[in-house]
Amino acid sequence: MDTRVLLVKHPIDESNFDEVGKALASGSVVAFPTETVYGLGASALLPDSVREIFRLKGRPADNPLIVHLLSDEDLEGVVSSVPDVFHVLYEAFSPGPLTYVMPRGERIPDEVTAGLDTVAVRFPSQPAARALLAAANVPVVAPSANVSGRPSPTRAHHVVDDFSGRIPWIVDDGPCDVGLESTVIDLTRQPIRILRPGVVTAEAIFEKTGIEAVFWKDIDQDGEVVRPVSPGMKYRHYAPRAAVRVVLPEEGVALSDRLLEMIEGSGTSVGLFISEACRDALRSKADKLPSAPHVYTYEGTSDLSRASHHLFDAMRTLDEQGVDIIYAEGFEGEDAVAYMDRLSHAAAAKEDADVRQVLFVCHGNTCRSPMAEALFNDRYRDKGWEAISAGLSTFPGWPVSEHTVEVLREFGIDGEGMTSKPVNRQMLNDVSLVITMTTMQREWLRCAAPALKDKIISMADVSERSHDIADPFGETIVSYRRVRDELNEIMQDLYLYLQELDLT
Ligand code: TXA
Ligand code: MG
Numbered sequence: 001m002d003t004r005v006l007l008v009k010h011p012i013d014e015s016n017f018d019e020v021g022k023a024l025a026s027g028s029v030v031a032f033p034t035e036t037v038y039g040l041g042a043s044a045l046l047p048d049s050v051r052e053i054f055r056l057k058g059r060p061a062d063n064p065l066i067v068h069l070l071s072d073e074d075l076e077g078v079v080s081s082v083p084d085v086f087h088v089l090y091e092a093f094s095p096g097p098l099t100y101v102m103p104r105g106e107r108i109p110d111e112v113t114a115g116l117d118t119v120a121v122r123f124p125s126q127p128a129a130r131a132l133l134a135a136a137n138v139p140v141v142a143p144s145a146n147v148s149g150r151p152s153p154t155r156a157h158h159v160v161d162d163f164s165g166r167i168p169w170i171v172d173d174g175p176c177d178v179g180l181e182s183t184v185i186d187l188t189r190q191p192i193r194i195l196r197p198g199v200v201t202a203e204a205i206f207e208k209t210g211i212e213a214v215f216w217k218d219i220d221q222d223g224e225v226v227r228p229v230s231p232g233m234k235y236r237h238y239a240p241r242a243a244v245r246v247v248l249p250e251e252g253v254a255l256s257d258r259l260l261e262m263i264e265g266s267g268t269s270v271g272l273f274i275s276e277a278c279r280d281a282l283r284s285k286a287d288k289l290p291s292a293p294h295v296y297t298y299e300g301t302s303d304l305s306r307a308s309h310h311l312f313d314a315m316r317t318l319d320e321q322g323v324d325i326i327y328a329e330g331f332e333g334e335d336a337v338a339y340m341d342r343l344s345h346a347a348a349a350k351e352d353a354d355v356r357q358v359l360f361v362c363h364g365n366t367c368r369s370p371m372a373e374a375l376f377n378d379r380y381r382d383k384g385w386e387a388i389s390a391g392l393s394t395f396p397g398w399p400v401s402e403h404t405v406e407v408l409r410e411f412g413i414d415g416e417g418m419t420s421k422p423v424n425r426q427m428l429n430d431v432s433l434v435i436t437m438t439t440m441q442r443e444w445l446r447c448a449a450p451a452l453k454d455k456i457i458s459m460a461d462v463s464e465r466s467h468d469i470a471d472p473f474g475e476t477i478v479s480y481r482r483v484r485d486e487l488n489e490i491m492q493d494l495y496l497y498l499q500e501l502d503l504t
Contacts, residue, residue: 072090094125260282370389375408
């Protein structure tokens with residue numbers, strides 16, 4: 001099949017979209033730009049075309065699609081009722097990168113929603129997307145225009161790479177503004193829930209509308225974390241072929257110095273995704289580099305929006321250069337949740353074969369957390385897991401307490417020589433799960449690293465019979481034995497918990 005490319009000229013003349021719009025409405029697949037990522041479009045009213053989208057992407061049939069509309073006037077028949085909050089949110093955020101899940105209307109076939117009784121709708125703001133929707137004059141389903149498992153496309157040539165010769169039309173309007181997929185929000189429940197993080201954050205929603213939205217992972221039902229309600233969340237995404245490691249800034253240490261440290265130890269072909277300013281800083285220390293890394297930079301100094309805009313292109317470009325490992329700049333704070341979500345998906349996809357780490361955290365890292373570390377490693381180290389430990393308020397290099405060593409020895413475990421380490425952001429970032437001894441410590445860490453809060457739990461969250469572990473510091477060996485036995489009992493539940501963890 002020949003793929004025709006419509007190169008968009010500015011200012012946009014809608015009549016240039018007549019032919020491609022008609023093709024879309026009558027069943028052709030058309031890839032087109034949106035403000036977030038490129039979409040693979042088909043008429044939502046034609047079940048065969050919708051099925052074709054699933055086939056082209058290699059997408060699991062139980063992962064529903066988003067319906068794209070021009071405005072709220074087109075909702076008739078697409079949704080069966082409109083929740084009150086919708087109007088407020090629509091005023092504040094649409095057109096734009098926010099997707100609403102609402103009760104499904106009678107015009108939408110099963111193929112679109114994977115049989116769910118809800119449908120996701122979004123109103124893109126990108127001018128070429130709007131011109132195409134106007135010309136087609138039908139609701140348009142559009143998943144991201146990548147083969148499943150590849151990073152989402154943010155440039156027309158990414159779509160060409162994945163679909164050239166397989167689809168009849170690509171609309172090319174250059175790079176996408178935002179670079180990360182839309183926020184998906186479920187309006188069918190109270191409080192409304194964010195199913196997929198995007199640039200429209202819960203904070204932005206609250207600030208602009210006073211409406212509170214929760215992240216689905218934060219919802220507890222009888223103490224259990226509710227499993228993904230957005231089917232897409234359970235699949236692997238955004239996975240380049242190279243392994244991906246996130247490098248976070250550390251107080252008082254320049255990112256370039258952290259990178260130097262990591263590159264020195266890696267010994268493979270390295271790719272970097274950093275700002276120009278960081279690259280310049282690295283260049284000035286180039287004599288310390290073992291070999292020249294492949295570098296993808298974005299303009300200027302460290303900046304979350306610019307990094308988001310370039311993220312998927314960087315992953316694809318560095319992948320093409322054949323690097324084995326990509327070090328990518330991480331960001332902190334609520335605004336960075338979507339960016340860090342995409343990066344951690346990319347990182348998780350390649351970690352399967354590696355040993356996964358858990359981090360135990362207590363106050364001083366001399367009693368409870370080193371005990372947990374030693375007990376865990378004694379049992380599970382040869383099962384693909386490794387524990388490390390650190391303290392919230394400690395100095396590096398203090399030996400663990402004598403009683404700790406003693407009660408471990410009673411279990412045949414050698415704790416001699418273990419020393420304390422203060423917890424830092426890189427540790428929190430690198431491990432699969434962080435487990436604090438108390439719920440207070442958990443809250444403290446979640447506040448300190450909000451972007452990572454989903455993987456920070458406390459001992460009390462592990463199972464129904466688990467609980468906070470009190471500090472035995474300064475007490476007799478009897479208290480240390482009690483703590484050891486309590487920890488030992490929870491270890492088994494923790495291992496079960498890890499087995500169930502969705503790490504992709
Ligand atoms: O930015 C975007 O949203 C892009 C552009 C092209 O619009 N589209 C996109 O689509 O990212 P896709 O198919 O890659 O992701 C759609 C997400 C999936 O996680 C899917 O599970 C979820 O939306 N979704 C769709 N319908 C849903 C529904 N009825 N209930 C819950 N989640 C739904
Ligand atoms: Mg996608």
